[in-house]
Amino acid sequence: xxxxxxxxxxxxxxxxxxxxxxxLQYAADLELWTIxxxxxxxxxxxxRTSDSFQLIQSIVNQEMLHxxxxxxxxxxxGYSPKITPPVYTGQAIPHLDFNLDVPNPxxxxxxxxxxxxxxxxxxxxxxxxxxxxxWDSSSKPSLKQNVKEYANIADFxxxxxxxxxxxxxxxxxxxxxxxxxxxFYRNLSNMNVTENGADGFYxxxxxxxxxxxQGEGASQQxxxxxxxxxxxxxxxxxxxxxxxxMQIKQAKQLQPTYPxxxxxxxxAYDQELLQxxxxxxxxxxRSIELLFAGENPEDFVRVMISVGAAIQNCWKNGVxxxxx
Numbered sequence: 332x333x334x335x336x337x338x339x340x341x342x343x344x345x346x347x348x349x350x351x352x353x354x355l356q357y358a359a360d361l362e363l364w365t366i367x368x369x370x371x372x373x374x375x376x377x378x379r380t381s382d383s384f385q386l387i388q389s390i391v392n393q394e395m396l397h398x399x400x401x402x403x404x405x406x407x408x409g410y411s412p413k414i415t416p417p418v419y420t421g422q423a424i425p426h427l428d429f430n431l432d433v434p435n436p437x438x439x440x441x442x443x444x445x446x447x448x449x450x451x452x453x454x455x456x457x458x459x460x461x462x463x464x465x466w467d468s469s470s471k472p473s474l475k476q477n478v479k480e481y482a483n484i485a486d487f488x489x490x491x492x493x494x495x496x497x498x499x500x501x502x503x504x505x506x507x508x509x510x511x512x513x514x515f516y517r518n519l520s521n522m523n524v525t526e527n528g529a530d531g532f533y534x535x536x537x538x539x540x541x542x543x544x545q546g547e548g549a550s551q552q553x554x555x556x557x558x559x560x561x562x563x564x565x566x567x568x569x570x571x572x573x574x575x576x577m578q579i580k581q582a583k584q585l586q587p588t589y590p591x592x593x594x595x596x597x598x599a600y601d602q603e604l605l606q607x608x609x610x611x612x613x614x615x616x617r618s619i620e621l622l623f624a625g626e627n628p629e630d631f632v633r634v635m636i637s638v639g640a641a642i643q644n645c646w647k648n649g650v651x652x653x654x655x
Contacts, residue, residue, distance in 0.1 A: 369458065396515075518557050609654060
């Protein structure tokens with residue numbers, strides 16, 4: 332399916348470094364948003380050996396890689412992204428407005444919800460929309476002083492790449508670069524921006540291609556490029572995110588999830604579980620921000636594991652996770 336964007340497109344979008352820094356922050360916002368949303372749906376699945384659980388887990392791991400990649404790009408341009416707990420309300424997904432596209436793709440994926448919840452049809456439809464690949468974005472991206480939303484992720488990352496190209500001379504390699512996931516990608520020689528200027532921009536483009544090729548806004552493709560495949564622990568390593576979510580959506584039935592009770596029935600213990608999760612996630616956000624600011628928080632992995640355990644404890648007690 333090809334789409335036609337309604338956003339006004341200009342031949343020579345006018346960017347300044349502030350615009351670029353804003354868009355680098357938007358990238359971090361969007362990548363971070365997907366992680367609790369996907370993790371919550373994943374841990375709601377009772378059978379952790381199921382393909383559904385494994386498929387989403389592989390995507391969550393890559394979303395962490397995407398957040399790292401966005402931060403590496405940002406630091407190369409002298410900006411360290413801020414990491415704050417996302418908000419999950421209604422159908423709002425950070426910096427995306429599907430209504431800007433004609434035809435509106437949401438008609439294919441209804442109902443959908445951007446609120447935290449179990450792996451149900453509303454959540455899997457939202458995931459498919461976030462990762463939807465078949466966009467026709469051949470024209471140059473637009474930019475106005477007040478543009479904060481894009482019709483789809485393809486448009487967003489095309490705009491980010493265009494803006495990054497305008498300031499390639501400001502790239503400084505080796506600044507606060509992180510490589511937490513290199514052991515999982517033996518075909519990818521480097522995940523960092525190590526060079527200055529134009530040479531560094533080739534590395535910036537590679538990281539943007541890594542993000543979009545694995546599933547966020549890539550054109551329809553047969554499989555993920557070899558260099559971008561998780562060669563360590565992903566049995567679906569050739570499939571992009573959209574294909575993985577569609578595999579779940581098109582199954583004969585969704586995997587059973589933990590039963591959920593209404594919030595009006597939450598006990599004091601349930602509220603304590605939510606508070607524990609919020610504290611662990613806030614700690615994770617602080618650790619990630621420190622990591623991307625050049626620090627080396629020793630408890631980063633431990634905190635990530637504790638967040639997953641806290642999410643699962645909520646579901647096991649019939650409580651829908653909350654993060655802020």
